[in-house]
Amino acid sequence: MRWYEIKYEQLGEKIILTEFDSFIISETLECGQCFRFLKLNHNDYMIIAHHKVLRITQDDEKIIFYPTNESEFETVWIPYFDLKRNYNYIKDILSDNDFVLRDAVLYAPGIRILNQDFFEGLISFIISQNNRIPRIQQIIQNISQRYGDKIEGFDNCYAFPSVEQLLEADVSALMLCKTGFRAKYILDAVHKVNTREINSSEINDLETRELKSTLMKIAGVGDKVSDCVMLFSCGRKEVFPTDVWVKRVMQYFYFNNQPVAIQEMQDFAKKHFGEYAGFAQQYLFHYARTLQIGKK
DNA sequence: GCCCAGGCACTCA
DNA sequence: TGAGTGCCTGGG
Numbered sequence: 001m002r003w004y005e006i007k008y009e010q011l012g013e014k015i016i017l018t019e020f021d022s023f024i025i026s027e028t029l030e031c032g033q034c035f036r037f038l039k040l041n042h043n044d045y046m047i048i049a050h051h052k053v054l055r056i057t058q059d060d061e062k063i064i065f066y067p068t069n070e071s072e073f074e075t076v077w078i079p080y081f082d083l084k085r086n087y088n089y090i091k092d093i094l095s096d097n098d099f100v101l102r103d104a105v106l107y108a109p110g111i112r113i114l115n116q117d118f119f120e121g122l123i124s125f126i127i128s129q130n131n132r133i134p135r136i137q138q139i140i141q142n143i144s145q146r147y148g149d150k151i152e153g154f155d156n157c158y159a160f161p162s163v164e165q166l167l168e169a170d171v172s173a174l175m176l177c178k179t180g181f182r183a184k185y186i187l188d189a190v191h192k193v194n195t196r197e198i199n200s201s202e203i204n205d206l207e208t209r210e211l212k213s214t215l216m217k218i219a220g221v222g223d224k225v226s227d228c229v230m231l232f233s234c235g236r237k238e239v240f241p242t243d244v245w246v247k248r249v250m251q252y253f254y255f256n257n258q259p260v261a262i263q264e265m266q267d268f269a270k271k272h273f274g275e276y277a278g279f280a281q282q283y284l285f286h287y288a289r290t291l292q293i294g295k296k
Numbered sequence: 297g298c299c300c301a302g303g304c305a306c307t308c309a
Numbered sequence: 310t311g312a313g314t315g316c317c318t319g320g321g
Binding site: 032125126128129130131132133135136181182185219220221222223224225228241243244245246285289 | 300302303304305
C-alpha cells in the first residue's frame with residue numbers, strides 16, 4: 001500500500017496527529033532539504049512555509065501542529081509534509097537486499113521528503129552552492145526580511161518573497177543580504193521566472209529531463225541545484241542529487257572507495273533505486289553527513 | 297592567515 | 310571533453 005488516509009483531530013487551533021509512522025520532525029527538518037526552521041526544544045520546531053508560521057511539537061504518542069485548522073491542514077500541511085505517503089513501503093523496498101540503505105534507513109527512520117514551494121526552492125538551492133547550511137539559512141532570512149511580507153502575529157517572521165517582490169532586488173542589495181557571487185544568479189532566476197521562460201505553472205507538465213534542461217538555462221543552476229529543486233520543490237522523487245556527501249558515501253560503500261564519475265553514480269542510482277532514488281538520496285545524505293562518512 | 301563549505305562558470309589544452 | 314581555478318563570506 002503506497003498511500004493511506006491519515007487520522008487526526010482538531011482541538012482549538014491545534015491539529016493533533018496520533019497515528020503516524022516514519023515521521024520524526026527533527027530528522028525531517030534537519031536532513032538538509034529545508035532551510036526555514038527554528039529549533040525551540042527537542043522535537044519542537046517553528047517553520048515558515050507557504051506564508052505561514054507553524055509550530056510542530058512531537059512526543060512518543062503524538063505530533064501537534066499549531067496554529068492551524070482542519071482545512072488548512074488538509075490543503076497546506078498534509079501535502080507539505082507528504083503525510084499520506086507510506087514511507088514504510090519505500091523503506092522496505094530500499095532496504096531489501098541493500099545493507100547500506102538498510103543501515104541508512106535505520107539511522108534516520110523519520111525522514112520525510114517535504115514538498116516545498118517551487119520559487120523558494122529554486123532561489124534557496126541557488127544560494128546553497130558552495131555554502132554552509134547555517135549561512136544559507138541566514139541569507140534566506142535576510143532576503144525574506146528585506147523583500148517578503150511580514151507574517152502577522154509573529155515577531156521577526158517574514159514569508160519568502162514572491163517573484164514580483166524580488167523584481168525589486170538588484171545586485172548591490174542582494175550583496176547586502178550576503179548572497180555573495182550568487183546575487184547575479186538569483187537575479188537571472190527571478191528574471192526567467194518573471195518572463196515565463198521558466199513557467200512555474202507549467203512545471204508539472206514537463207518530463208523530468210525536459211524540466212532539468214529548462215532549469216539549467218538559469219545562470220548558476222547546474223546538475224546538483226536543478227536536481228535539488230526537482231526533488232524538493234517539484235515532486236520529482238526519482239532524481240538523485242549528487243553532492244559531495246552523496247558522492248563520498250556512494251564511493252565509500254558501492255564503489256570500493258575508488259574515484260567514480262558523477263554520471264556513473266547517477267546511472268547506478270537510477271538502476272538500483274529506480275523511482276525511489278530521491279528517498280535513497282536523502283537517507284544516504286543524512287547518514288553520510290552526520291557520520292562524516294568518506295571524508296578524508 | 298588559511299582552509300573550506302550540499303557548485304558553477306569559465307578557461308585552456 | 311575534461312581538468313583546473315576563482316568566487317562572497319565567515320567559522321574553525
